[in-house]
Amino acid sequence: MVAAVAIVAGATASVVGFGIGSLLTPLLAARYGTPTAVAVVAVPHAIATALRCWRLRAAIDRGVLVRFGLLSAVGGLGGALAYTSVGSHTLTLVLGALLVLTAVAQLTRLAARWHPRGLTVGALGLASGFFGGIAGNQGGLRAAALTAFALSPAAFVATSTATGLLVDAARAPIYVWRSGADLIAHIAVLAVAATGVVAGTLAGERVLLGLSRDTFARVVAVAIGVLGAWLAAGAWR
Numbered sequence: 001m002v003a004a005v006a007i008v009a010g011a012t013a014s015v016v017g018f019g020i021g022s023l024l025t026p027l028l029a030a031r032y033g034t035p036t037a038v039a040v041v042a043v044p045h046a047i048a049t050a051l052r053c054w055r056l057r058a059a060i061d062r063g064v065l066v067r068f069g070l071l072s073a074v075g076g077l078g079g080a081l082a083y084t085s086v087g088s089h090t091l092t093l094v095l096g097a098l099l100v101l102t103a104v105a106q107l108t109r110l111a112a113r114w115h116p117r118g119l120t121v122g123a124l125g126l127a128s129g130f131f132g133g134i135a136g137n138q139g140g141l142r143a144a145a146l147t148a149f150a151l152s153p154a155a156f157v158a159t160s161t162a163t164g165l166l167v168d169a170a171r172a173p174i175y176v177w178r179s180g181a182d183l184i185a186h187i188a189v190l191a192v193a194a195t196g197v198v199a200g201t202l203a204g205e206r207v208l209l210g211l212s213r214d215t216f217a218r219v220v221a222v223a224i225g226v227l228g229a230w231l232a233a234g235a236w237r
Contacts, residue, residue, distance in 0.1 A: 002027065006193045010048050010200020015208045016223045017146070017160030018139020020045045020197055026234065032186065039179035040186050044194035046168040048201045053165045055205065056158035064149055068125040069163035072142065073170040075129025080171035099228025102144035107221045124148075129167050139164065140227040143220060153216035157208060 005027050012019030021041055028037035053060075124145040131141050139160070146160055176183065183190060211219065 006196025010197035011204030014204025048197035059154040059158035071125035072129035073166035075126040076167035077170040080174035096232025103225025
């Protein structure tokens with residue numbers, strides 16, 4: 001099951017810029033608990049993100065990366081430091097509701113009227129990074145924020161991926177420091193997940209390159225909405 005979900009997660013992340021943590025973390029959390037799942041998933045997430053970033057490096061929007069991505073990494077570090085001591089139930093419920101609202105705004109084109117500038121860009125980066133560090137579900141909120149920048153499909157995924165790589169670089173050492181024993185104890189699951197997300201990443205890239213801008217925007221909006229509904233329903237229970 002981990003292998004199958006990892007392949008789907010890697011392919012999804014290649015198309016919409018997120019999905020590995022969102023799909024794998026709940027699966028592993030059901031068996032090992034959320035703190036362990038967040039730490040274990042961080043490793044295959046970092047591997048797949050680095051691969052995707054390298055293959056799409058030419059499409060990265062460096063301006064958005066500097067203004068949004070760097071502060072997202074700062075937020076990710078703060079979230080990682082707090083993830084074992086702060087309950088994520090309420091945060092996950094709020095995140096789910098926010099993602100659903102974002103999806104509705106995107107599908108109805110209300111989001112097209114909003115173009116973040118100045119401090120708003122940095123605030124979005126900090127918020128998405130913090131959620132990623134504390135709950136392992138940063139990708140959906142990051143994608144929701146990036147929809148406001150009117151990027152092409154390749155630039156969207158590439159910039160989202162580069163931001164995710166910065167976040168991984170900030171939070172992964174914290175996870176290893178605090179959960180190193182758990183990572184060693186679950187090395188087999190970690191290896192299967194890493195192999196699966198790499199295979200999915202390579203397969204999903206073919207789909208991404210064939211999408212038009214409008215189709216891509218709808219796919220991202222639907223993916224964000226589904227993730228938000230899933231997170232909110234899980235937190236509500």
